[in-house]
Amino acid sequence: MTAKRIAIVLIDEFADWEHGLFAAAARAWLGARVDHYTPGGRVVRSMGGLSVTPEAALETLASAQFDALAVIGSSGWEAADAPDIGAIVREALAAGKPVGVICGATLAAARAGVLNQRRHTSNAADYLRDHVPDYDGALYVESPRAVTDGSLVTAPGTAPSTFATELLGLIWPDHPMLGQLVAMTAAEHRNG
Numbered sequence: 001m002t003a004k005r006i007a008i009v010l011i012d013e014f015a016d017w018e019h020g021l022f023a024a025a026a027r028a029w030l031g032a033r034v035d036h037y038t039p040g041g042r043v044v045r046s047m048g049g050l051s052v053t054p055e056a057a058l059e060t061l062a063s064a065q066f067d068a069l070a071v072i073g074s075s076g077w078e079a080a081d082a083p084d085i086g087a088i089v090r091e092a093l094a095a096g097k098p099v100g101v102i103c104g105a106t107l108a109a110a111r112a113g114v115l116n117q118r119r120h121t122s123n124a125a126d127y128l129r130d131h132v133p134d135y136d137g138a139l140y141v142e143s144p145r146a147v148t149d150g151s152l153v154t155a156p157g158t159a160p161s162t163f164a165t166e167l168l169g170l171i172w173p174d175h176p177m178l179g180q181l182v183a184m185t186a187a188e189h190r191n192g
Contacts, residue, residue: 004032004171007066009058009085009105011039014074015157016048018102021185022070022164029177030168037061039083047074058083063091068171073103073157078131086112096151098170103157110135118149123156161185 006026008019026032038044041057069092076082089112092099101109106122109115110132118139122128125140141147146155146162151170155163165182172178 004030004067005065006032006034006068006070006171007061008034008036009038009061009069009071009083010036010044010052010054011074011076011083012044013076014044014046014052014072015103015160016046016050018157018160018163019046019070019072021160022100022167025164025168025177025181026171029181030172030175032171035066058085061088063088063095063097066092066097068098068100068167070100070167071102071105071108073105075104077104077107082108084108084111089114093151098151098153098167100146100153100155100163100167102146102155102160102163106154107131109152109154114152115139115154118152119147120149120152120154121145121147121156122154123158 023034027034035055036052037056037058038054039058041054043051043053045051085108089099089109093114103123110128116136119141121141121143125137128135129137146153146159146166148166153166169178
């Protein structure tokens with residue numbers, strides 16, 4: 001069996017907690033090849049100060065290079081000069097490939113127009129409206145957990161566990177490790 005190829009898009013000040021569980025579980029537990037893409041192929045730093053040297057430049061990313069795409073949140077997605085990843089997101093979704101966007105990265109999906117056609121969540125509906133004038137909000141779901149619609153997973157920045165488990169579930173729908181991962185992350189939140 002060929003290893004799944006996962007492309008992860010990172011920009012400066014990306015959220016460590018949104019990346020860590022997903023990438024580690026995909027690579028170490030599920031055997032995926034995980035490649036990171038950044039603007040210009042430059043080293044980026046996380047909010048926590050972790051430096052990541054990418055495998056390639058975001059501008060070279062093509063749908064044929066991956067089986068799934070994850071776009072990690074950063075306040076940088078709020079900027080007027082944030083990378084435009086609309087074409088790759090639309091292309092991946094049109095091909096039925098799993099795509100996950102979390103926190104600030106939901107702004108990139110909104111700019112791509114895909115949130116106007118699928119149920120989704122984010123940090124807040126107003127967060128999307130305030131940053132993306134063409135966003136209509138009709139399919140917004142107020143949820144503390146990730147929301148999946150077809151091959152798209154969206155999540156607020158406070159939901160890295162369900163972001164990881166939902167996206168991994170789209171990539172490996174019947175893998176027994178997923179149940180273990182869900183149980184492991186849920187155990188932390190049980191009372192008693």
